[in-house]
Amino acid sequence: MVITVGIDVGTRNTKIAVMEDGAKIIYKNVTRTTFDFAKTARGVYGSALKELGLREDDVKYVVATGFGRYRVDFRDINVTDITANSRGARLFYPNTRCVLDIGAGNSRAAKIDERGRVVKFRSTEKCAAGGGGFLEKIAYYTGFEISEIGKIALQSKNPVPISTVCSVFAESEVINLVTQEVPMEDILMGAHLSVIGRVVITLKQVGVEPEVTLTGGLVLNPAIPKALEEKLKMKPNASPELFYAGAVGAAVLGYRRLLKKREVQAA
Amino acid sequence: MRVAGFYVAGVDAGSTYTKAALVDDEGNLVATAILMTGVKIVEAARKVYAEVLRQTGVTEDRVKFLVGTGYGRYNITFGHLQVTEISCHAKGAHYLFPNTRTVLDMGGQDTKAIRINERGEVIDFCMNDKCAAGTGRFIEGAAKVLGLSLKEVGELSLKGKKPVKISSTCAVFAETETMEQLAWGNSVEDVLYGVHVSMATRSIGLLRRVGIVPELTFTGGVSQNVGMVKALEEQLNMKINTSPLTMYCGAIGAALFGLEKLRAAQEVKVKR
Incomplete structure (x- = not known):
């Protein structure tokens, strides 16, 4: 039994996955990313080992990913978010051809081949408009928690898209819509559609092909798969465990690396 | 304070702060006030206006003209006229520093x-x-992460030795970018210095498009930030005008527009 660990240090959350033989997830956990990335990562790693009753020597490989991956000082290697999420998505849904990873900071669309290798990718990296950051601001302007807005948005019948791209400028538009007494659920669904509209552009650039698997923090927001389905006319894979796709994928990549280096035998 | 025949007022409803200025019949600035805008734009506008009146003891009936400006200007329904903040800032800057170009x-x-x-x-x-x-x-985003006031971030940036290169431009990313730079082991001072330098570079880009002709006057809320003033002066290699009043330029300009309107109306009357 070979144990590998994947740690995904995102802009909001740090996720960890511990795996056996690169196939079975034996532990996963999440914590808020703090300003000290290294400490955050060490913290989740420490509690994982403790809960599993493992020593550091028992772990064969630690792979870091996410925007804070370079700060994980106990890592064996680091991999990009795109590679890690693609691997993770494929573990949960083997027929995945497109991976859409929507995080707090930005989102990434990747096309993968039947062996799970990334063929092409695009990301929204210039600003927050294509990520959860936009929705966080909308939640703040409307006085809701980020965890609530998806559920409210699902009740919408006539969504009103937010035309402003800039998350900061969207504030005045949202305030205007509220004063015009547009129902809250329609404003919120409109905001989700606006973000997804921008994300879908990146997906189209890599080429939409079923199955599409959604990963990253926003997979937990029920309005996101709904909005994506509407724009793509196709149902994406969006189960809650895909929240951990980055960390899981990183752990899988760790195991594969060990196989390649012939340090372990295939189970 | 000289008792004037009448007064004019300007209210500048900005995205963050609402400012008011009171000007007498000879065009002298007599009072200014400032308040957080919040969500109730009209209420903030009424409050700052009441504040300049309270400071000076001028009664409302002696204010012959009130001009609204700023992004919330159309909400200032108790005024007589709305003027764009661009015209108002130009006029206000020219009033404070007549050689401004x-x-x-x-x-x-x-x-x-x-x-x-x-x-x-x-x-x-x-x-x-x-x-x-x-x-x-x-800058607000960077300040928020560090738990500092806007005044403090400007002052701290002056202590920076080497500005850190800031790669993000999106204001929403300011928080994560600041966090990331600190995580790399950069000092708070150097990160803040970098934030101000990157902001200065962006605004110089805008300035170049209209052409930079001296004197340059720096107005608006950020003109009170010493770090920004320094970063601009360093990069432009010239002195720039600022004063504690430059953040009121929009309101001052608005009031002066009111005065012009009144004078024009009076001239028409005299001619008749």
């Missing part, structure tokens, strides 16, 4: 470069219309 107005979510003539009239302008990159919001 270029104005940089940096606010909570707008940055504007304005070229003006010797009479304080707008010749050309350029602004960030697409997004809040390069506006005060970016």
